[in-house]
Amino acid sequence: MTDDATGVGSRRASRQHGVGDRQRRQAPWPPGRHEPVNDVIAWVAQYGLIVSAVITIVVWLRLPGPKKWEFALMGLIGGAIALLLLELAGKLYYDPRPFVVEHIAPLFQHDADNGFPSDHTLLATFLAACVFFYSRKWSMVLLAVALAIGVTRVAAHVHHPIDIVAAMALALASALIARPVAVRVASRLPIGHGRTTGEAGGRSP
Numbered sequence: 001m002t003d004d005a006t007g008v009g010s011r012r013a014s015r016q017h018g019v020g021d022r023q024r025r026q027a028p029w030p031p032g033r034h035e036p037v038n039d040v041i042a043w044v045a046q047y048g049l050i051v052s053a054v055i056t057i058v059v060w061l062r063l064p065g066p067k068k069w070e071f072a073l074m075g076l077i078g079g080a081i082a083l084l085l086l087e088l089a090g091k092l093y094y095d096p097r098p099f100v101v102e103h104i105a106p107l108f109q110h111d112a113d114n115g116f117p118s119d120h121t122l123l124a125t126f127l128a129a130c131v132f133f134y135s136r137k138w139s140m141v142l143l144a145v146a147l148a149i150g151v152t153r154v155a156a157h158v159h160h161p162i163d164i165v166a167a168m169a170l171a172l173a174s175a176l177i178a179r180p181v182a183v184r185v186a187s188r189l190p191i192g193h194g195r196t197t198g199e200a201g202g203r204s205p
Helices: 004-026 036-061 067-091 119-132 136-155 161-187 192-204
Strands: none
Touching: 004 119, 036 067, 036 119, 036 136, 067 119, 067 161, 119 136, 136 161
8 A cells, every 4th residue: 555655646746747847848938028018128138239220320321421431430440449348358357147146037038158248238338429429419319229228138137237337338438549549540541531632623723
């Protein structure tokens, strides 16, 4: 009787364990992901950069020729500096993702790597800083987008606030370092200014 009772109990526990496993596998990931507010947070956190990129491109297209080159150089030089600072900061400081530390599900799938600093926030802030020198109105819009990206990535449990603050600081530093270099290099290019001078000279008697 004891053996039979033990066998029945084992089979029952096994069936319950199997049902639990199936329920866990079939449960929606992550919990609460179906809520509209979580959908918005996840979208902004992942794809807010698209908005920043589109606005930046529109601002760039509306600039006169020489300013286009100046902007492009600032983006290239500052982008390289920002990437270098990003890699350096990540090697100097390690910040586990909140969903790893707190053992909670993020609002979207993400690797459990170093969260410091936030590369999404860094790029969005860098674009806002570059645009500032050409359109302060759109720069403020881009800054708001960058803040929204940072806040939603914290809300999605993939970054801590320090990751966001550090990213914004590095982005601003990169833009400020790149700006005078880009202006100087652009002023020496025989494009725009040089063409205008040549045309004027050609019209002279």
